[in-house]
Amino acid sequence: MILFKTVRPLQNKLEKLRSNKQKIGFVPTMGALHAGHVSLVTEAKKHCDMVVCSIFVNPTQFNDEKDFEKYPVTIENDIFLLETNKTGILFLPSVNEIYPEGTEQLQHFELGYLENIFEGKYRPGHFQGVCNVVHRLLNIINPDILFLGRKDYQQYLVVKKMLQDFHPSTGIMAVDTAREANGLAMSSRNMRLSEDARIKATAIYQSLQYIKQHIAEGDIEWLKEKAKEKIWQGGFDKIDYVEICDAETLLPVSTIKTGKKIIVLAAAFIEDVRLIDNILL
Structure with a gap:
């Protein structure tokens, strides 16, 4: 597995892969990885020649600052898990790398009613933050297919709409929710x-x-x-x-x-x- 922390070297690598007609799959995560994330990587490997996984705890999608501060960070375990499961590339950017102009003036995405029901209602601004970070990551990586978990179903629909508007050449696949033996959704x-x-x-x-x-x-x-x-x-x-x-x-x-x-x-x-x-x- 190759680890990149900055945009330009990653893009140089991906351009070489594309020139060799390699299909690129992308799995965006916020780390604290578990078997559910591994299932996304496994599915991506079935459909693509190279799988890029990102780990970035996105500050703009947390409407509660305490929730952001409490979000688990297990980077050493995450890297081990991705290496063990033969992930091709890990992108591990800083906040400045993703938001070089800061997080105050963010792009606004027209999401319709999807932004204001369920998760959108209880987490105001959440989906704007999700769309901003996914949009930026897609501009960097430009994958053929984006892989998301079905557990965050509303997020899947929101990102699917954003793709139609801004990244129509990128496909999207929802992967079934991974569960503990007792049925609890992995998270x-x-x-x-x-x-x-x-x-x-x-x-x-x-x-x-x-x-x-x-x-x-x-x-x-x-x-x-x-x-x-x-x-x-x-x-x-x-x-x-x-x-x-x-x-x-x-x-x-x-x-x-x-x-x-x-x-x-x-x-x-x-x-x-x-x-x-x-x-x-």
Whole structure:
């Protein structure tokens, strides 16, 4: 694996690869890597000749400064994990490298209603920060395909829209959520949970499974309330949302229609750590 910390040497390397007709896949991360990130790299290797992974804790997508300060940093382990899984290139830039003109005057992206629902509602400015950093990374790397995890489903849809507007030649692939044996969605934030909370946190996945198992027989609003009950009973401190939506638009549905892709999403806090999860029906 080759490690780059600055833009120009990385671009020189990528230009040589392109001149040899090599297909480039890109996996952007914020570090604190786990098996879910490895699954993105593995999928990218199936479709591309060279996989570039970036590690950059992006300050502009945190609406809560304390959340930014608490974000786990495990760079030595991250490098070992990427090397072990034969990642081709690691890009490890500084804030100045990504935001040479600072983080005050950021580009504004027109994201429509997607910016203001669910994650956008509870984390104001989050998706503008996501789009700014992904846009800048794509300008640097110019990959053929971008690989994102399905766990952050709304983020996937937001970035997909941004690609259509600014990077139409870059493809995008969503990779299925990696889970612990008990069903808990793998997340860097899980590192902040106690062992007891990691066990209790499975309630969020179990609540989504309950909806999946009863979707054909229950009223939508009733199902959402039953799911929330399960999350509360699991030991969560706060629920931001449990919603049943059209998977294409992320708009809530009131009835289930044959042929429509449905996604169930939830966000809740346990031990002051905010977890999100979703499942496609």
